Amino acid sequence: MRALFRIRRLSHLNKRLTFATPLLLLLVCSPSLFSQTYGTDSHNVTVSVATVNVIQVSGGSVNLSLGSTAVTAGVDLMGPVTNTSTTLLWGFNSSLRKVTVKTSLASPKYILKVLAVAPTAGTASSEVTLSTTAADFLTNTGRSSGSCTLQYSGYALASKGTGSDSHTITFTVAAQ
């Protein structure tokens, strides 16, 4: 090393350059030149989604009237008359859900049936004769948002005479 320094001493200019080199390095090592990144920071952002299973009937009340046009001479069973003015809407973000249906009327005088028509997701059950026991109406919906038309069909036995039934129909989301 001493030999190297002795060689450098031979040149005054070389000596100056030797002392200047670290200073040049110092200047070059400015952060803006050394790296183009000036700062960084991070945080955690958590997204949570609650279990949401909502269902809604739109279209209001339904009235079915069995009149003389629903009668066939010599046949006791009158009807059906149908109504498709209402819609069932749903949104499920849980897997394996179904919709059941039941009526509030324990002893109806006449017969009322309901069918899910053209569901956008899931599988419609066959037409359900309404009772106070919940029956499957729409199955295999999975995680979805969709709708179907509610087709109500009313029947009556002529032998039951005149009158009216008032139903409150309840659709329920249930685990399948």
Next chain:
Amino acid sequence: MRDDRRYLSCWFSVAAMIAVLFGVFASQALAQLTLRGTANPTISITTGTAGGTMTSVVNTSSSIRYTRQSVITKITVRTSCPSQAFTLQVLATSVTRGVAAPAVTLTSGMAAVDFITNIPNTAGWTTATPTLQYTASATFAQGNSAELGNDVHTVTYTLQAQ
């Protein structure tokens, strides 16, 4: 011999200066961009519309502070979220220095994308602190946290030369 000592002494003192200055610059670099407000925000989606969509939720509880540099700079954003199930976007609002990019959809493993660009290096300002507006959204089909777990994003912002 005397010159040798002087030469070595010079190198040692300059090396020490470099070390000190690197330490100073490093600490300054860390302070050039900081996240403020709620340290780790949580966004909860709790409602949805039958036949429609889940209701998006916006969170503006945090902000980002950055400092003027000697060159024009920009801020980029990226995220890491293993097993991401839901959607998260971020937008800089109330940006007084620089230009906010349109809302960025944060996708796990994404490359860093521009968040605020054209941050000026001209005198007249020192720091700016825009708001971070996070928007969380989900579809019914994307499921829920009880079955899938929460999405935990590690969102990283970087201030760099443009």
